[in-house]
Amino acid sequence: MHSEYNYKPYCTKTRHHGFCRALLHPCLALLCRYIGALGVRVICDNIPGLVNKQRQLCQQHPDLMQSVGEGAGEWIRECQHQFRHHRWNCSTLDRDHSVFGRIMLRSSREAAFVYAISSAGVVYAITRACSQGELKICNCDPHKRGRARDDRGNFDWGGCSDHVNFGIKFAKAFVDAREKTVRDARALMNLHNNRCGRMAVKRFMKLECKCHGISGSCELRTCWLAMSDFRKTGDYLRKKYNTAIEVTMNQDGTGFAVPKKALRKVTKSDLVYVESSPDYCLMDKVAGSLGTAGRICNKSSHGPDGCEIMCCGRGYDTMRVWRITQCECKFRWCCAVECKDCEEVADVHSCKAPKHANWRDHT
Numbered sequence: 001m002h003s004e005y006n007y008k009p010y011c012t013k014t015r016h017h018g019f020c021r022a023l024l025h026p027c028l029a030l031l032c033r034y035i036g037a038l039g040v041r042v043i044c045d046n047i048p049g050l051v052n053k054q055r056q057l058c059q060q061h062p063d064l065m066q067s068v069g070e071g072a073g074e075w076i077r078e079c080q081h082q083f084r085h086h087r088w089n090c091s092t093l094d095r096d097h098s099v100f101g102r103i104m105l106r107s108s109r110e111a112a113f114v115y116a117i118s119s120a121g122v123v124y125a126i127t128r129a130c131s132q133g134e135l136k137i138c139n140c141d142p143h144k145r146g147r148a149r150d151d152r153g154n155f156d157w158g159g160c161s162d163h164v165n166f167g168i169k170f171a172k173a174f175v176d177a178r179e180k181t182v183r184d185a186r187a188l189m190n191l192h193n194n195r196c197g198r199m200a201v202k203r204f205m206k207l208e209c210k211c212h213g214i215s216g217s218c219e220l221r222t223c224w225l226a227m228s229d230f231r232k233t234g235d236y237l238r239k240k241y242n243t244a245i246e247v248t249m250n251q252d253g254t255g256f257a258v259p260k261k262a263l264r265k266v267t268k269s270d271l272v273y274v275e276s277s278p279d280y281c282l283m284d285k286v287a288g289s290l291g292t293a294g295r296i297c298n299k300s301s302h303g304p305d306g307c308e309i310m311c312c313g314r315g316y317d318t319m320r321v322w323r324i325t326q327c328e329c330k331f332r333w334c335c336a337v338e339c340k341d342c343e344e345v346a347d348v349h350s351c352k353a354p355k356h357a358n359w360r361d362h363t
């Protein structure tokens with residue numbers, strides 16, 4: 001078994017008697033309280049926002065649902081990592097489910113990213129659980145048997161290859177189910193972005209090998225296909241967010257039309273969106289924006305985390321803080337790094353709140 005996953009379970013207690021909260025997919029919050037005690041039917045019936053097909057899958061495969069829920073913590077963290085320097089920082093996702101629900105009402109570029117990364121997260125979580133032997137229905141990839149060839153020569157399949165195609169199949173059945181109930185531009189957009197996310201995981205599968213033979217001569221190799229760290233998928237989808245394409249639905253409602261101003265065609269690996277984004281400067285619950293009041297900004301940056309952009313020109317407050325940092329680090333033979341604790345004074349800047357007149361809150 002390959003074991004370089006940084007697996008941090010989202011549920012902190014034991015699997016069946018834990019008391020945990022997990023997000024399944026945009027708009028779905030799962031309260032997985034005492035799964036063992038309450039029973040599958042009760043759980044699946046109480047996850048808000050599931051469409052019938054999803055409820056069925058939930059009842060048929062409660063163990064898969066558990067993995068999906070646990071994986072949600074990971075993709076939300078990844079989303080927040082990717083957008084930590086931006087006005088929209090993905091934090092609505094784990095703060096407040098109703099706010100999260102609303103942010104996804106807008107068919108924006110951010111929604112495109114969230115749908116893609118959460119679909120990728122489902123593929124990743126299910127595939128990993130298969131390899132770890134946690135699920136009844138799947139295991140290591142049964143097709144990776146016997147001999148094969150790559151550019152370095154022949155090898156034998158061995159160990160455990162991640163069965164990513166199973167993860168993709170389940171994610172497609174489960175996640176896409178809710179988009180199959182309506183046929184509009186948003187459903188098409190979601191289906192497209194979901195697929196892009198699922199495929200992103202497969203894109204970063206890597207062949208890992210172990211050498212056998214006299215003193216590591218590598219005459220014989222055993223290899224397996226493994227998923228890369230989820231960060232790679234996150235980085236990739238983040239780039240796709242930057243180059244996402246605005247689309248409208250074509251007249252017969254079967255596909256996208258790209259506005260004339262677009263420079264290129266939509267391919268399967270592009271993220272697409274239908275509506276422009278709000279500027280995320282002000283609190284606007286309808287638009288799904290928390291605003292940037294109180295956000296930490298970087299005075300010397302000209303990027304999106306710079307105070308000018310982050311604070312939307314409203315200005316910032318400065319707070320002087322003392323903190324302990326590691327300093328005068330020395331490398332000691334062999335092999336340790338020793339540092340001193342130093343006190344440091346630093347200025348921390350945070351965005352001012354808007355004047356009341358600017359406060360947009362439709363609720």
Ligand SMILES: *[C@@H]1O[C@H](CO)[C@@H](O)[C@H](O)[C@H]1NC(C)=O
Pocket residue numbers: 080084087089090091290291292293295
């Ligand atoms: C994201 O932004 C919101 C408000 O805009 C803030 O309350 C929250 O702490 C931020 N989250 C992170 C992880 O920086």
Ligand SMILES: *[C@@H]1O[C@H](CO)[C@@H](O)[C@H](O)[C@H]1NC(C)=O
Pocket residue numbers: 298299300301302
């Ligand atoms: C602030 O931005 C500058 C310039 O981009 C960068 O060198 C520095 O590391 C940033 N500081 C922090 C605390 O992120």
